[in-house]
Amino acid sequence: NFQEYSWAQKDDKRAMKYLKRAAENEDAVAMLKYGVILTDIELPFSDEIAGRKYLEKALDAGKIEAAIRLGYLYANGVGVPIKLEKAKEYYKQAIDGGAGPVPDLEYGKFIKSQYNVDDDDDEKILEEANVYLKRAAEAGLKEAYEPYYSSLMLMNLSGDLSTSPN
Numbered sequence: 001n002f003q004e005y006s007w008a009q010k011d012d013k014r015a016m017k018y019l020k021r022a023a024e025n026e027d028a029v030a031m032l033k034y035g036v037i038l039t040d041i042e043l044p045f046s047d048e049i050a051g052r053k054y055l056e057k058a059l060d061a062g063k064i065e066a067a068i069r070l071g072y073l074y075a076n077g078v079g080v081p082i083k084l085e086k087a088k089e090y091y092k093q094a095i096d097g098g099a100g101p102v103p104d105l106e107y108g109k110f111i112k113s114q115y116n117v118d119d120d121d122d123e124k125i126l127e128e129a130n131v132y133l134k135r136a137a138e139a140g141l142k143e144a145y146e147p148y149y150s151s152l153m154l155m156n157l158s159g160d161l162s163t164s165p166n
Contacts (some may be wrong), residue, residue, distance in 0.1 A: 001135030001151040002133065004133055007048075008165045012045075013045075016034075016045060016163060017035060019034050019037070020034055022034075022139045023035075023057075023075055024062065026057075028058055028061035028062060028063045029058075029063065031054045031055070031057050031058035031061060031063070032055065032058040032063040032065060032066050033055075034051070034054050035052070035053075035058055035069065036051070036052045036055070036067065036069055037051070038050050038051025038054065039051035039052060039055065039069060039073060039078060039079060041078060048073070048080075049079050049081020051079065052073055052079055052080060055069050055070050055073075056070065057073045057159075059093075062143035063103075064094055064097035064098065064099045065092070065094065065099050066075055067091070067094035067097065067098060067099065067103070068090070068091070068102055068103050068106055070090040070110060071087045071088070071090035071091035071094065071103070071106060071107070071110070072087070073087075074087035074090060075087035075091075075110050075113075078127030084114075087110060088107075088110070091103055091107035091110060091155040092107065092119050094106075094107075095107060095132075100139070101135065101136040101139035101140070101141045101144070102136070102141065104132040104133070104136040104139070104141075104144070104146045105132070105136035105141055105143060105147075106132065107132050107134070107145070108129045108130070108131075108133035108135075108136060108147060108148070108151075109120070109129075109133070109147050111125060111128050111129040111132065112125070112126065112129035112133070112147060112151055115129070115154070125156055126151050126155050127155070129147075129149050130148065130152065130155070131149035133147050134148055136148070137153070139160075
């Protein structure tokens with residue numbers, strides 16, 4: 001549990017030092033958190049290569065949530081070359097491992113991003129994306145609503161799209 005005190009100065013460097021120490025001591029939660037922080041390219045202390053290694057160690061230690069972030073890294077080329085098949089494997093591992101609705105959302109968006117409106121065969125891509133986006137939306141993940149509805153509209157499916165899928 002974390003308690004913030006108005007008299008205590010926030011010290012990100014010190015917090016990262018303690019988190020790194022816990023991650024180096026093979027604490028699975030710390031490895032996951034440290035890996036996620038290091039792979040956030042918007043933070044001043046990002047180190048995508050080290051972050052990926054901590055995420056892989058966290059995954060090996062049983063933190064299935066690490067697979068979500070690893071999928072994102074490979075899908076977007078963050079600290080690694082873009083490898084769509086590897087991204088797909090990590091997303092599917094997170095889904096199959098029961099990491100909740102977030103991997104459904106991320107995998108659905110990933111699949112949908114490969115849709116080409118000019119390719120008639122790509123309707124199968126939207127159908128696959130919708131399976132995962134719908135599941136995330138039905139789980140109450142509000143971030144899934146827009147991608148799910150836009151996929152439905154792309155497929156020209158009928159129905160009232162103004163209500164939530166719940």
